[in-house]
Amino acid sequence: MLHKVRNYLVSGNTSERALVSQATKALAVRLPAGWRATPLPTTKNGQAQRGQAMAMPDALIEIRSPQGATGMLVLETRSRVEPRDVTTLVAQLRGYGKGTPILIAPFLSLQTIERLRAADVAYMDLTGNARIVVNRPGLFVETQGARQDPRREERPARSLKGAKAGRIVRALCDFLPPLGVRDLASRSGTNPGYVSRVLDLLEREDLIKRQPRKPLTSVDWPGLIRRWAQDYSVFDEKSKTPAPLGTREVQSYLEPRGLPAFLKKLQGAGSKVINTPYAVTGSLAASKVAPIAPPRLAICYVDAPSAAATRLGLQPADAGANVFLATPFDPVVYERTWSRDGVTFAALTQVAADLLTGPGRGPAEADALIAWMGEHESAWRA
Numbered sequence: 404m405l406h407k408v409r410n411y412l413v414s415g416n417t418s419e420r421a422l423v424s425q426a427t428k429a430l431a432v433r434l435p436a437g438w439r440a441t442p443l444p445t446t447k448n449g450q451a452q453r454g455q456a457m458a459m460p461d462a463l464i465e466i467r468s469p470q471g472a473t474g475m476l477v478l479e480t481r482s483r484v485e486p487r488d489v490t491t492l493v494a495q496l497r498g499y500g501k502g503t504p505i506l507i508a509p510f511l512s513l514q515t516i517e518r519l520r521a522a523d524v525a526y527m528d529l530t531g532n533a534r535i536v537v538n539r540p541g542l543f544v545e546t547q548g549a550r551q552d553p554r555r556e557e558r559p560a561r562s563l564k565g566a567k568a569g570r571i572v573r574a575l576c577d578f579l580p581p582l583g584v585r586d587l588a589s590r591s592g593t594n595p596g597y598v599s600r601v602l603d604l605l606e607r608e609d610l611i612k613r614q615p616r617k618p619l620t621s622v623d624w625p626g627l628i629r630r631w632a633q634d635y636s637v638f639d640e641k642s643k644t645p646a647p648l649g650t651r652e653v654q655s656y657l658e659p660r661g662l663p664a665f666l667k668k669l670q671g672a673g674s675k676v677i678n679t680p681y682a683v684t685g686s687l688a689a690s691k692v693a694p695i696a697p698p699r700l701a702i703c704y705v706d707a708p709s710a711a712a713t714r715l716g717l718q719p720a721d722a723g724a725n726v727f728l729a730t731p732f733d734p735v736v737y738e739r740t741w742s743r744d745g746v747t748f749a750a751l752t753q754v755a756a757d758l759l760t761g762p763g764r765g766p767a768e769a770d771a772l773i774a775w776m777g778e779h780e781s782a783w784r785a
Contacts, residue, residue: 422480423462425529426507430464430476433533433544437469440476460499461507472540475502476525484508487609489518496524503537510552514608514630550633561604564634566733567593571601572631573735575611576752578785581618591735605630624784625773628752632759654708655724656717662687662701665726668715669703670745677711680737682749684729684757689768691743692751693775696764702757704731704749741783751776751783 423442431440443463462478477499479492484506496504505525511532519526520534527533531548563572570591575582578590584602588595602619605611610627613619658665668676669683685702705711708728712719717726731737739750748754751772758769776783 418482419461419480422482422507422509422529423478426478426480426527427462427464429527429529429533430535433527433535433546434466434542435544438542439467441465441467443475460504463502466537466540466542468540468542470540474537474540474542476535476537477502477504478507479504480507482509484511484515485607485609486512486514486518487607489515489522493519493522493524503535505535509554510549512552512608513550513633514626562634563601563604563631566735567591567597568601568634569631569733570735571598572627573738573750573752575605575622576624576627576784577739577750580620580622582622583618586618624752625777628755628773629759632756652708652730654712654728655720656712656726656728657720657724658701658715658717658726662698662725665701665715665717666744666746669747677705677714679706679711681705681711682731682736682740682747682753684736684749684754685761686758686765686768688748688751688754689758689772691748692779693768693771695768695771699725701726702729702761703727704729704736706730739785 427440427442434440441464443465445459445461445463460477461480464476464478465473466476467473477496479496479499481488481492484492492506496506503525505527506519507527509529511519511526511528516526516532516534523536525535527535528548530553531546533544533546533548535542535544537543562568570593571587574587574590582590584595584598587593587602588598591598602611602613605627606613608630610623610630611619612621666683666687669681682704683701684704685700686698687701690698703711703726705728708730711728717728736749736753740747741750742748749757755769755772755776758765758772761769
């Protein structure tokens, strides 16, 4: 049974006792009608060896179905959980023996939730994110809460929003490690202090590996691209048109003769024709290396969309548009581009992120492109 309920707000008290109390109350309202949740005394499931302490959960809760069948939930609480903590916590939870282990926290990020789901471990946070599966008695509860931690004030190092963060992400994905802080700052045109704060965020989310005071040695670039795309809107709120990675302006046009005609206009002399740099992204770019279906839409970064459209002979269109000209969020979209048949395309890392934020089959095209990139890393990563 999928049970949707209202969310609980996170209180300021995140002590073990407070978390257990709040979690018990939150669980009670998440259970289907007729079910009950009753706290139990925490006891050892056996005797510890002499001189050793027996690991114990933070709380035990008995659940009872309307038919009288019972089961036990084993709660482990944490005031904060980062993605990199999941492996250790899963091992700890599974070491408690009988019962269904559940990780409880004030807030769990999407990356943490994905790792818990992959490990088939139940979880619940106090904003409403929960997934609890119990075989006996049969129970399935899943709800969605906050995607951002309500306890945190938004700071640049708490997200990957903004042009500076975007340049750092692109550098981390486009270049092979080892990469030091000053090297990244130079490649991304940002200051070392800001780079350090972004790296701290990515390390907490287990997207990079590094040793203290040494260059980072590993980047989970597929995970980083997906994480980057989470901090941008798919649509421009005013025009309701695709807005790759938070572009400032997107204008829609019609090329009456279709996308091949649009590409032909760009071939070879594209920059001279529109008198400005450009880079094609989205489905049209992905189809050149990892096609899954004929592209129906062209998205092109260009600094002056209206002027470029005039020079390309495009017709303004709301309905039936097949070309979108987008003002880039940062000039980095013109860096590390590649050419095919005389047309300039955005870097594949940029294309993948744009597809992930796009409508329709964009995310599926992103999956196919990222898979291709994983198999041909030497073709695009320097």
